[in-house]
Structures are given as structure tokens and as C-alpha cells.
Amino acid sequence: MPNTSTRPKRGRRNRRVPREDPARNELVSRSLESAQQCLFNQDYGTAFVHYLLVLNLAPVLKDFASESFRFTLFKWADELDSLGRIQDLFDCYEQALELFPTDEVIINSMGEHLFRMGFRDEAAGHFHKALKLKPDYPEAKENFYRVANWLVERWHFLMLNDRRRNHKYQQAIQKAVEGGCNTVLDIGTGTGILGMCAKKAGAAEVYACELSKTMYELACEVVTANGMNGLIKILHMKSLEMEVPKDIPKRVSLVVTETVDAGLFGEGIIESLIHAWNHLLLPPQSTQDPSRPPSQAGRVIPAGATVFGMAVQCLEIRRHHRLCVSEIGGLATAAAGELHSPVSCSSEDDSTEPYTTERLSRLPGGYTPLTEPFNALDIDFNNVQELEGLCSREVSRVRLPVTGEGLLDALAVWFQLHLDQQSSLSTGPKEDTCWEQAIYPVQTPHSRIIYIRHVQPGDELIVEISCRDAYLRLCSVAVARDGRDLNAEAELCSALACLGTEQSSGPRDYTMLECAEMALLNNQPYHDSFRRALAKLITNLKDARSVQGPSQGQGLEVMPLTDPPSGPMDPGPDPFYVLDVSEGFSVLSLMAASQGQVKAYSSVEKTQHQAVLRRLARANGVPEEALEFWLNQVEDEQAVLQRPSREKLWSAIILDCVETCGLVRQKLMEKATLARCLLEDGGQIFPERIVLYGMLVESDTLLLESAVQGQEPTLGFNIAPFINQFTVPVHVFLDLSTLQCRHLSDSVELFILDLMNTNANYTNRDVKVQASASGRVTAVPFWYQIHLNEEISLSTFNQDSHWKQAAVVLHQPLAVREGDWVRLAVTLQKSSISISASIEEEAGETGTVDC
Numbered sequence: 001m002p003n004t005s006t007r008p009k010r011g012r013r014n015r016r017v018p019r020e021d022p023a024r025n026e027l028v029s030r031s032l033e034s035a036q037q038c039l040f041n042q043d044y045g046t047a048f049v050h051y052l053l054v055l056n057l058a059p060v061l062k063d064f065a066s067e068s069f070r071f072t073l074f075k076w077a078d079e080l081d082s083l084g085r086i087q088d089l090f091d092c093y094e095q096a097l098e099l100f101p102t103d104e105v106i107i108n109s110m111g112e113h114l115f116r117m118g119f120r121d122e123a124a125g126h127f128h129k130a131l132k133l134k135p136d137y138p139e140a141k142e143n144f145y146r147v148a149n150w151l152v153e154r155w156h157f158l159m160l161n162d163r164r165r166n167h168k169y170q171q172a173i174q175k176a177v178e179g180g181c182n183t184v185l186d187i188g189t190g191t192g193i194l195g196m197c198a199k200k201a202g203a204a205e206v207y208a209c210e211l212s213k214t215m216y217e218l219a220c221e222v223v224t225a226n227g228m229n230g231l232i233k234i235l236h237m238k239s240l241e242m243e244v245p246k247d248i249p250k251r252v253s254l255v256v257t258e259t260v261d262a263g264l265f266g267e268g269i270i271e272s273l274i275h276a277w278n279h280l281l282l283p284p285q286s287t288q289d290p291s292r293p294p295s296q297a298g299r300v301i302p303a304g305a306t307v308f309g310m311a312v313q314c315l316e317i318r319r320h321h322r323l324c325v326s327e328i329g330g331l332a333t334a335a336a337g338e339l340h341s342p343v344s345c346s347s348e349d350d351s352t353e354p355y356t357t358e359r360l361s362r363l364p365g366g367y368t369p370l371t372e373p374f375n376a377l378d379i380d381f382n383n384v385q386e387l388e389g390l391c392s393r394e395v396s397r398v399r400l401p402v403t404g405e406g407l408l409d410a411l412a413v414w415f416q417l418h419l420d421q422q423s424s425l426s427t428g429p430k431e432d433t434c435w436e437q438a439i440y441p442v443q444t445p446h447s448r449i450i451y452i453r454h455v456q457p458g459d460e461l462i463v464e465i466s467c468r469d470a471y472l473r474l475c476s477v478a479v480a481r482d483g484r485d486l487n488a489e490a491e492l493c494s495a496l497a498c499l500g501t502e503q504s505s506g507p508r509d510y511t512m513l514e515c516a517e518m519a520l521l522n523n524q525p526y527h528d529s530f531r532r533a534l535a536k537l538i539t540n541l542k543d544a545r546s547v548q549g550p551s552q553g554q555g556l557e558v559m560p561l562t563d564p565p566s567g568p569m570d571p572g573p574d575p576f577y578v579l580d581v582s583e584g585f586s587v588l589s590l591m592a593a594s595q596g597q598v599k600a601y602s603s604v605e606k607t608q609h610q611a612v613l614r615r616l617a618r619a620n621g622v623p624e625e626a627l628e629f630w631l632n633q634v635e636d637e638q639a640v641l642q643r644p645s646r647e648k649l650w651s652a653i654i655l656d657c658v659e660t661c662g663l664v665r666q667k668l669m670e671k672a673t674l675a676r677c678l679l680e681d682g683g684q685i686f687p688e689r690i691v692l693y694g695m696l697v698e699s700d701t702l703l704l705e706s707a708v709q710g711q712e713p714t715l716g717f718n719i720a721p722f723i724n725q726f727t728v729p730v731h732v733f734l735d736l737s738t739l740q741c742r743h744l745s746d747s748v749e750l751f752i753l754d755l756m757n758t759n760a761n762y763t764n765r766d767v768k769v770q771a772s773a774s775g776r777v778t779a780v781p782f783w784y785q786i787h788l789n790e791e792i793s794l795s796t797f798n799q800d801s802h803w804k805q806a807a808v809v810l811h812q813p814l815a816v817r818e819g820d821w822v823r824l825a826v827t828l829q830k831s832s833i834s835i836s837a838s839i840e841e842e843a844g845e846t847g848t849v850d851c
Helices: 022-040 044-057 059-082 086-099 104-116 120-133 138-151 155-161 163-178 193-200 213-225 269-280 315-321 384-389 486-498 515-521 524-548 588-593 607-619 668-676 700-706 720-726
Strands: 183-187 205-209 232-235 254-257 299-301 304-313 338-340 356-358 374-380 396-401 410-418 424-426 437-441 460-468 471-481 510-512 576-580 598-602 627-629 650-654 679-686 689-694 730-734 748-754 764-770 775-787 793-795 805-816 821-829 832-841 844-850
Touching: 022 044, 022 059, 044 059, 044 086, 059 086, 059 104, 086 104, 104 120, 104 138, 120 138, 120 213, 138 832, 155 163, 155 700, 155 720, 163 193, 163 254, 163 299, 163 424, 183 193, 183 269, 193 205, 193 213, 193 232, 193 254, 213 232, 213 720, 254 269, 269 384, 304 460, 304 471, 315 437, 315 515, 338 515, 374 384, 374 396, 374 460, 374 471, 410 471, 437 471, 510 607, 524 576, 524 588, 524 650, 524 679, 524 793, 576 588, 588 598, 588 607, 588 627, 588 650, 607 627, 668 679, 689 821, 700 730, 700 775, 700 805, 748 764, 748 821, 775 832, 805 832
Parallel strands: 183 205, 183 254, 205 232, 254 299, 338 510, 576 598, 576 650, 598 627, 650 679
Antiparallel strands: 304 374, 304 410, 356 437, 396 460, 410 424, 410 437, 460 471, 689 748, 689 775, 730 805, 764 821, 775 793, 775 805, 821 832, 832 844
16 A cells, blocks of 8 residues: 655646747748748848748748758859858758758758769768668669769779689788788778788788778778777778877788789889888898898788780770771861870870770770780889889880781780789789779870871880889880881971971870760761751751741851840851750760851860860861850859840750760759750750660679679678678679670660650659570660651660660579560669569569669
8 A cells, every 4th residue: 555644746847838939930030031032032142041040940940941941052052162162062051951960852962062072981971871861762872872883993892702812812911920920001901801811810910001981981890890890900091191109009010902903003002112111011021131030021912013015906995095087977077186085105294194994805896916915014012122213213115026917006004913922913804803904095196296006017116114103104106117117207208298388297286085085076976867867957947947938037147246145145147056065075066057057056165175176167167156165155054054045045955865884864854854945946955865775684794893792701701791882783884795794685675765755754664574595684784775856866885886884783683584574663763773673473473673
């Protein structure tokens, strides 16, 4: 029985209802009204300040005002971005996130700004957070997939799946540790695998460093999951910044690293090893004191490398690095000057990259060796004097006998990495390796007018080899035949031919274009298709105007206005206005201007590129006033799609629809919707329609490039669950023609994007495809048929295409038998594509697999 004499507990008093504050309510009301008025007047900065005041004073209005607040924030952020007020921009986002800390749209938008400004690690964190809040948020998903390719490059998966490479590194490290190297530093640890190998082998102290924030955090997770937390000290810093005893207590006896790229030195291994020898490693074993134990001497794994090279002919390399055609869409190209990619080893241009990378075995069309492989360089990573003297070495010249006939397109380079005296790894083009090869395209030196590229057996190539700025550089400088320099002779003949004429024998104008832009210029079917489509449209519009009568401008010439009104120039009475908003360098506007009675606007931005178009216009008889540069005239580059003038509309708008990597461009359909509103009657968007095609394939290569495969741990370490978080279901920059795969079906139409008819579009579609062979469906590669009009189209999957293909990799392979029907559920949101696959059976559907 309860103790009735006990003093009753005092109950909780009712919460007092706060009294209304009339002055506060009046301030909120006035500020909300002012925010809405400023928003209407497009005064986004003032509107943002008013919304901040309203929502801080009256949080109950958050639901009511959230959409308007977001819109205001995004508009104001874009203005701040265009003004370069970056700190103010991020301050606004921080203030917004204090009010809406779980708003996935704001978090994702801040990530987009961070990514554009180069803060990829921070951007990834925001995209990942937005996805956790809303897993099906398409914009955040697409952004995370894109940034994941930057943060955890696909070669990480290839290397971890390369059992031979992993085992050899483990053996070399184990041998060194068991031989007495008991203090270890892993430079550029990545997932932490080499440091864990050292600890597992019995090293007393293991340190590791990693510059990438994403990979540093990943390595910490991996090390902890494998029970080595506290046993391996991981530092988030460059090895060049490390000091003893500030960062590690004493010098170590072993450095392990794999900071090598396809060109061997491109990830800074020379600089980092020089610093390590001078500041972090014990002195090397001396021949004068062989009795010193290994624990008191320093060494490096890998111990050194041998670099090999070979001259090759390859059309795929050629068309990505120099102009190969004399005509583009009916325009003669001679006046363009020398156009080439920014990849060059010429000592005359420090602004270029010395090499690019390719997997020679997967290049469309293959390659032809023009010389035997030659030894270009030997380097000892355990000799600090040799490392320090590398960049000061004199340029060496080698003479290479030509063994095959063809055009000299590039020098291909690979290396043999010597882990120790017994073990090595090769990155050669005939090896089953996770590395690509370095490609040094042969460009015409700026000081020369003519450069002979055709070689034949009996000739000699003269190649210069040097190491400048810690990059290995190989440059073909001459072709010798019967002891004579063919290039020097050709130049002399050219100079003599110019004597007494107005022709100049000086160097030609040089302009650099991106590799993809060079490939685009060399894509003749692309430009021929656009020329025919533009000609047909202009002809149809002329016919329509002739029916309407001369008052509508039939046969009128393009004439410039004096004192034009604000905005872009109006060229005169009723020309046809064409706007090309292609990304990068494009000649489509010039092709349109060459049609006559057309005022064309180009979105080419760089001054040097505009000069090329002007030279081409003059040389091809296009009036100067018929071509303008749109970005020179619009005030806001974000608002490229607008009228040519207040009273005019566009006859044609050319949109860049597909990225070179094989994906639909972001916000394409939004741009198409706006573009349709800016067209005159009978006007057209190019292209008018895009059809997406795909097929079922079985490809172990795509699986190996997408995630760490198999159930077994990598060298006994649990790594896969952590790095596989960065698996991206859509692979880009594929060459489907050379991809190692088995086709399990014919190609099938997957999706249609209609840029001229909004009502015809959809976001989801089910497609049935019949398996033509038994196997495991691991991926669905896809490409596009781009329809410029009803009659003219071009494919992104042919030998001339400057586009690559892409593929959706299924999360789990789907087993199929020949004759099975597979249902593909295709979703395209924004520019992000996803596909799930299942087998159709009479009793229902089984085996559903999502990407």
C-alpha cells in the first residue's frame, strides 16, 4: 500500500503559451513582403537577406517559404559566382544550411559549386550526404557518380584485381622486412594495402601518407577494419611536407611506393624519392661498409625501372592530335594554320603536356610498329645522386632503324618496374597489365614549316630523350634517309620556292585544341551531315519566305547596322539567324554563315580560337559581318539561350547534346525547352531527336574496372567493401569496337529524346530484348543515333566518331540462355541513365538485376 503520508510530488506546471509580439510579427510580415517584391524585381541579394531575417525570426514559416528561399539562394549564388565573390557565395550556403540542415537540394547545390571550383573531396561529401538524406535523388546520384570517377579513379579497381601485381609487391615487401628493414614508410598509400603488407610481414613500425582526403579516409577505414588501427600511422599530407621528428619519430629503413603513372615519372616519384632520401630514409647500404645491418640502411621498393619506346603508326592517335583533313563541311582548312592538341614534347612550348595515355591493345583500328622496341632510360631509385642528376642530364639522341613503312604518328612508351633484384612488373602493350602506355604524339615543331612523317624500312628516326620538370620527354626530331635529314631538305626546298613570291617561309600560325576537339574536326561525316541539314533548312525557310512575299525579306543581303541597340548586333532586314552553342571549338556556325543570307553566331570563347574562325571565314569567302561571337555580346554567360535581338527569333539553334565520354549532356532537355521558345516559325533545333541504342554483353573487363571482384580478401585484407562504395554503375570513354566482350544480343532501341516535341518524351521505358547466345549479362553498352532531321542522322558508334561509348554495368551478372527474353527497365532522369535487367518467364519475372 502506498505511503499516504508521503508528501505528494509537485506536478509539472503547464507550459506558458508565449504572448504574441506585435512588433515582431509586423517586422516578419514586412520583411516577407519585401523579400517577395525583391524576388519579383530580380534583386536576389536583397531578397536573400530578407528571407534570412524572416526565417530566423519565424521558423514556423520554413515550410511555406522553402521553395522561394531555395530559388533565391540559387540565383544569388550564381550572381556571386559570376562576380568572383566566392567567400560570400559559401557564406550564403552556410547560412542557408543553418536554417535547412537536412535539405538535400541545398546540400547538393553547394556540392556543385564546390566541384566546379575544384574542391572535389568536399563536393563528394556533400553529394554523399544528399544521397543519404534522399537515396533516389537523381541530381545528387548523378553528381556523386561523376565526382567518384575523379576521387577514386578506375585504375584503383584494376590494380586491386591484378593478383599477379599484388602478389609480387607483397613478396618483395616481405623479403625486405624479413631481411631486416623493420621501419617502413608507404608513400601515396591509396587503400593502405602496401603498408598493411609491411605490417603483416612483421615490420616494427609502419607509417603511410596520402594527399587525397577521400583516399586518406578510405585507408583509415581499411586499416581499422583489418585490425591494424594504431599499428599503422596514416598521415593526410604529401610526403614532401613530412619531417623527422615532427611527423615520424626517426628515419625509416624502407620506403614502398607505387606513385608511378604510364609515363613512369608523372606522379612525382622522382621528387618524392629525392626528398625521402634526404629527409626520411636512412642512408643507403654502402659498398665501403657492407657489415652495416639492413635495419640501419635505407632502400626503396621499387628499386628502379627500365623505360622502353617504339615508333608507331596509328590513325586513332593521329586524328586526336593533329588535323588530318583538307576540308571540313565544305570549308577549306589551309588558312586555319597549324592546329594540334596540347600534348607535345617539343622543347619550344612549355605549356603543353608531354604525353597522354592509351591502352594500345584497345585502340580502334589498332597500331603498326615502325621500329623495334628500344631502351630509352634506366633509373636506379636507390641512388639519390642519379635521381638528383636526372633533370640536369644532357639531352641524348638515339638513331632508330625503321622496320616498317607508314606515317609516324607517335612514340609509345612503357616500362619494366624492378621491385627488387629478382622480381619485376612490365607495363608493355602485349602484357596483361592494369597500366596503360604513355603516348608521345609527333607534332610539327613550331620553328618548321614542313615535317616529314612518312617513313620506310632503311630510314632512321632521330629521337631526343630528356627529363625536364621531372617528366620523361621523348621527341622525334628528324627522319634520316641515306644519311640525309629529310626534314631539313624539305624546309630548304620550301624556302627556295617562296623566294621571289609573296608567300612567307616563316612559321605557320599555331593553335592548340583539346584532343576531343581535334577528333571532332577530323570527323568528316559529322560535318557533312550538318552541312546538308543546314542547307535543307535554309532552303525551306527561303521557300517559305518567297511564298509570303518580298516584304518578308526574300533575297536580301546581310547588312550590319550602325549604332545597334543594346544586345547583340542586328545584321539587317530579315537574314536567317543561326546560333551554335556547341561546347568548345566548333565550325558549325561558320558552315551556316557560308550558306548565304545567314547571320551566324558562334559560342567559341577563346580569342585564339575566334581568330582561327575569322581566318577560315576570309579564306572561304564568308562576309565578315555574317559571323559573330555570341559570348562577346551577351552580358550573362549563364543565359546563352536568348533572342538574337528584341524583335528577332532564331532560324536554327545547334545544341551540343552528347558529351565526348558517351553521356547525354547535363540539362539538355531544359536547354531544348528554352530553345524551342526562341525559334521562328519553321525554325529547328539541331539535332531534333536522339535515339539511344544498346545491347547485352558479357565482359569481365568491365567488371574488373568497376569494382574489386570475388569473395576472397585481397592478399588476405578486407578492402573490397570500402573501395566498392565508389563503384560507378555507368562506365564512360569506352571503345566498344575493341572492348573485350561477348555480344549476347543484337542492338535494340532503348530510349528516345525528342528535342522538338516535349510531349513525346518520357522518363521510363521497358524494353524486351532476346538473347542471341548463352552467357552472363554483365553490362549494357549504349550509344546514340543523332537525327538532325527526318532524313539525316549520324551515329556516335562508328570509326569516324569523335564520341566514345558508355555502358551500364549490372550490380550482379544475369545468367541467360540463348532465346531467353530479357526485360530492360530503362530510366533516364536529367542525363543520368539507369537500367535493371530481368528474365521474362511464363510464370513471371525472375532474376531481376539493377545497375
